[in-house]
Amino acid sequence: xxxxxxxxxxxxxxxxxxxxxxxxxxxxxxxxxxxxxxxxxxxxxxxxxxxxxxxxxxxxxxxxxxxxxxxxxxxxxxxxxxxxxxxxxxxxxxxxxxxxxxxxxxxxxxxxxxxxxxxxxxxxxxxxxxxxxxxxxxx
Numbered sequence: 425x426x427x428x429x430x431x432x433x434x435x436x437x438x439x440x441x442x443x444x445x446x447x448x449x450x451x452x453x454x455x456x457x458x459x460x461x462x463x464x465x466x467x468x469x470x471x472x473x474x475x476x477x478x479x480x481x482x483x484x485x486x487x488x489x490x491x492x493x494x495x496x497x498x499x500x501x502x503x504x505x506x507x508x509x510x511x512x513x514x515x516x517x518x519x520x521x522x523x524x525x526x527x528x529x530x531x532x533x534x535x536x537x538x539x540x541x542x543x544x545x546x547x548x549x550x551x552x553x554x555x556x557x558x559x560x561x562x563x
Contacts, residue, residue, distance in 0.1 A: 435555030
């Protein structure tokens, strides 16, 4: 029952510090053949015209009949725009999704993710985002 999916998200960038910003995002996911992993790639834009592009891996774990918990890790590229200085363009994105399966092919969820350059740069403030998500299968 695994198929490619599109996720639409909206929420708060840098929610744990001030100033916060609104963000919107899209993510495309597709299944890999091993370990039930999905490859995921996406783009996020903030109200201060910062952009984050990411590509990585995630895995769904069922938590009951309708709930899904999905950790993920991705390599990310950050363009600051007028937004927060994250210390550099190369970032790492770690995420945790908790979603409710509305139907067999759609989910409504909440995602928290952290962006950090892992101290590759002298400045590494990191950022945390909290977003509401809706995803649906493309098949």
